[in-house]
Amino acid sequence: DAGVTQSPTHLIKTRGQQVTLRCSPISGHKSVSWYQQVLGQGPQFIFQYYEKEERGRGNFPDRFSARQFPNYSSELNVNALLLGDSALYLCASSKPTGAYEQYFGPGTRLTVT
Amino acid sequence: QKEVEQNSGPLSVPEGAIASLNCTYSDRGSQSFFWYRQYSGKSPELIMSIYSNGDKEDGRFTAQLNKASQYVSLLIRDSQPSDSATYLCAVNGGRGSGTYKYIFGTGTRLKVLA
Numbered sequence: 296d297a298g299v300t301q302s303p304t305h306l307i308k309t310r311g312q313q314v315t316l317r318c319s320p321i322s323g324h325k326s327v328s329w330y331q332q333v334l335g336q337g338p339q340f341i342f343q344y345y346e347k348e349e350r351g352r353g354n355f356p357d358r359f360s361a362r363q364f365p366n367y368s369s370e371l372n373v374n375a376l377l378l379g380d381s382a383l384y385l386c387a388s389s390k391p392t393g394a395y396e397q398y399f400g401p402g403t404r405l406t407v408t
Numbered sequence: 409q410k411e412v413e414q415n416s417g418p419l420s421v422p423e424g425a426i427a428s429l430n431c432t433y434s435d436r437g438s439q440s441f442f443w444y445r446q447y448s449g450k451s452p453e454l455i456m457s458i459y460s461n462g463d464k465e466d467g468r469f470t471a472q473l474n475k476a477s478q479y480v481s482l483l484i485r486d487s488q489p490s491d492s493a494t495y496l497c498a499v500n501g502g503r504g505s506g507t508y509k510y511i512f513g514t515g516t517r518l519k520v521l522a
């Protein structure tokens with residue numbers, strides 16, 4: 296079975312721009328979570344979606360938003376990019392919601408200049 | 409106090425030795441605990457999950473959980489140079505902060521010396 300897929304792999308944006316990152320979960324998984332990982336740190340939770348509903352949000356500003364589609368794929372949007380948004384953005388999928396095993400995609404490396 | 413704490417390392421062990429990685433967490437309501445391996449420039453890969461007190465073994469890996477002490481560890485037996493990576497401990501948020509989210513430590517960098 297295919298794992299979690301994310302696109303694009305790399306992205307370079309300018310401050311103030313907007314970006315959309317995409318994620319497709321493992322087949323049969325209905326929950327998608329988004330994390331931000333900066334160099335030298337562990338992933339930080341941004342959002343979790345289950346059955347198209349937001350189940351939780353981490354401590355991130357309103358510039359970050361997400362949605363989940365009927366096929367369980369998901370998009371993460373970040374508006375008004377700041378230099379500090381440069382990071383590896385990770386998508387993870389799991390079967391049910393809650394505290395079950397999460398499997399990560401390869402990530403999208405975002406660089407804001 | 410950080411929610412999930414790990415020694416950043418590097419932890420250096422000779423090839424064939426046992427590597428012991430430790431993690432403490434602050435939320436007593438946490439129920440699920442995970443170890444991920446992350447190679448440089450790659451995404452985290454799930455190695456082990458543990459939900460009950462005691463030991464759980466999978467091949468060369470053993471996860472140990474002690475909820476009373478709020479402590480979880482990962483032992484890697486017969487360490488190989490290919491085990492050199494950063495090991496991330498993740499804990500679910502517990503009812504207080506949200507069972508849906510994982511809280512990660514900063515990771516321990518392991519170096520296995522050939």
